Amino acid sequence: MELTGTPFFILTIVLFVASIALALAYWGRGRGGYAEVPGGRRRGRGRRTGAATPLGYLGSFATVLLCQFTAIAVVFTWVNDDNQLYANWDDLLGTTSHVRSVPVPPKDNGLAGDQKSGTPKVVASFHAPSSDAVPRDVKETDLKGKLSGVDGEVLVWTPPQYDDPAYKDKNFPVVELLAGYPGSTSTWYGDTGMNVTKQLEPLMKSGQITPFILVTPRVNLLQNADTGCADVPGKVNAETWLSRDVPQMVLDNFRTTASPDQWAVAGYSAGAHCAALLALGHPDRYRAAIAMSGYNDPSGESDSLTAKDPKLSQTSNPLYLLTHAATPPNVSLWMSGRKTDGLPDATALQQAAKPPTSVTQVETTGAHLMSTWRPLVVPSFKWLSGIIPAPK
Structure with missing residues (x-):
């Protein structure tokens, strides 16, 4: 897919929206670093009792990184398209010798x-x-x-x-x-x-x-x-x-x-x-x-x-x-x-x-x-x- 093509720009936007939806779904299910404890009950305004787990924290960190990465991709693609800095992937990655x-x-x-x-x-x-x-x-x-x-x-x-x-x-x-x-x-x-x-x-x-x-x-x-x-x-x-x-x-x-x-x-x-x-x-x-x-x-x-x-x-x-x-x-x-x-x-x-x-x-x-x-x-x-x- 062309680096400067409209389809790729649209793809970055779709991925950005999808990453936000994924993060909201993950956090909405109470997986922000906590694991369910049998018999646990909600306290206060929707807080979930449970025990913090490394896997839960890793998942939360991953969703944040994914949102940031896709946001950067959208901005980079927009700036690149507007200024035509790199026409293709070879130019961006420097994989072709001239x-x-x-x-x-x-x-x-x-x-x-x-x-x-x-x-x-x-x-x-x-x-x-x-x-x-x-x-x-x-x-x-x-x-x-x-x-x-x-x-x-x-x-x-x-x-x-x-x-x-x-x-x-x-x-x-x-x-x-x-x-x-x-x-x-x-x-x-x-x-x-x-x-x-x-x-x-x-x-x-x-x-x-x-x-x-x-x-x-x-x-x-x-x-x-x-x-x-x-x-x-x-x-x-x-x-x-x-x-x-x-x-x-x-x-x-x-x-x-x-x-x-x-x-x-x-x-x-x-x-x-x-x-x-x-x-x-x-x-x-x-x-x-x-x-x-x-x-x-x-x-x-x-x-x-x-x-x-x-x-x-x-x-x-x-x-x-x-x-x-x-x-x-x-x-x-x-x-x-x-x-x-x-x-x-x-x-x-x-x-x-x-x-x-x-x-x-x-x-x-x-x-x-x-x-x-x-x-x-x-x-x-x-x-x-x-x-x-x-x-x-």
Whole structure:
């Protein structure tokens, strides 16, 4: 049964109600730690005479634990469904490894460089999305990263114009969508997630927003650890997976181009940190980034691998990349956050930016939740449409 599915949520509620009924029945029969004594009579207001027994106490303790366990299960499932933290049991329990190997990635010559490298094309096989939270017009493929050694699912949604005969010779721009930590590829979709396609599709049809191909790769690759979207020697090549393997698959299977002017990346929370990091670190791959409630210092995420490495902690900081770039990168950033959550980091980047780098910041007041970021999808993509226009 799907962890994020409605049937499982209903099951947790049923079990919770059943546990309360069981506890009431147990205590109502006078089994709260006492055993009947032959000839015993009720005294006072329903108290039962008898002798306390270990078995009776154990039974009482068990019913209390059962009620607490089922109550926690209901709350966890509700929070998980609302924020799409774990899409399935494998993600929750960490029973599936997404790191096949950790090779040393070949030299990075940018998006066009990988396209000209002469490596065999990635022939992707697509199927219906694994998560019920993802709309059926989204495709899913299981990608084995040739350069990164990472295996993971990638979701792809094509805009309404993509299959229109009038656009059959047009190439479409791409936005990679990155989840937070913990988070799954399904978080950007569905009513309880970012609801990205339902929000953007009508605006793409009406020409108010650029018809982007939306690509959602797996971001959480290790159990109980945030990769920081970096290449961590000996542990994971997350940066290579996101910036090279995934784009190459898209280039080989969809109508788009290898020009960085046609590529952007977006994320929230830890995914926002990744979005800014990838764009500023790879201006030869991305033209823009959307970052909602992100942070610069990797230690903003307690489980960050990069925060634990002195060198990576420095080089995985978007502010460091911006201030130490040989020339200001041709990258535009749209960053949101509240005064105590993301906005100071956005301000620091804005103050450090020099043309052609630009930083647009938007102040929010909501908590660090999906309900705060969901309404930002439309305004951020309208901004992005001004940076990356529709194909002509």
